[in-house]
Amino acid sequence: MSKLKMIAGALVALVVLAGCGQAGPQAQPQRTLTVLAAASLTESFDELGTRFTEQHPGVRVQFDYQGSSTLAEQIKQGRAADVFASADTKNMDKVRDLVGTPEVLATNQLTIVVPPGNPAGIASLADLAAPGRTVVVCAPQVPCGSATQKVAQASGVQLKPASEESDVKSVLQKVVAGEADAGLVYVTDAKAAGDEVQAVDFPESQQAINTYPIATVTAAPEAQLAAEFMAFARGPIGRDVLGKHGFGAP
Secondary structure (H helix, E strand, O other), rough: OOOOHHHHHHHHHHHHHHHHOOOOOOOOOOOEEEEEEHHHHHHHHHHHHHHHHHHOEEEEEEEEEHHHHHHHHHHHHHOOEEEEEEEHHHHHHHHHHHEOOOOOEEEEEEEEEEOOOOOOOOOOHHHHHOOOOOOOEOOOHHHHHHHHHHHHHHHHOOOOOEEEEEEHHHHHHHOOOOOOEEEEEEEEHHHHHHOOOOEEHHHHHHHOOOEEEEEEEEOOOOOHHHHHHHHHHHHHHHHHHHHHOEEOOO
């Protein structure tokens, strides 16, 4: 072996040994923020989560969207979570001793959704009670169902729904799938559905404006992040995102 080759081999060995003795760059540990939120917040909170993580490198926001009553029950049963955003104050009150001080996030109200073209010709809340109409609503224990009961009682309309769903997205999906002539959902859900449905506003919806509270969970694994997310959601960026998706101001 030539002297030149021996020197080259020794240099390669030194480089390899030096590399073995140095630790590679450490990946930043990822922290997970768990947010339990009403189903009607899906689109707006998905966007908020993206905006939040842009400002918090190494943080992942894990959302679980369900009916507020279901989420409140899960918190009561000890489910680990950092933030709870409800579609009404009633379900937030159920876990009042398990969360911090709730703050108002936004408001929302009902609208009627029908398939494109409105084949059943529905123009008012009273039309939903006409014979032969297939109508879907939320179950009474969830906020959209409670709001439905309020507007029906205030207007004297007796609804006979074909089904009562566990969350507002399920109501919307049945109308989108053509399984119902109409459904009662929030204006934000109708907006999110775009051309898949047609919205029919009705004045009685003013009788049941839903207030959306948000709070950190007392036993939050990521308490500091939870407080930061709550402030972010209620801050300028949060208000802008929620407003864009059709929510009313607090």
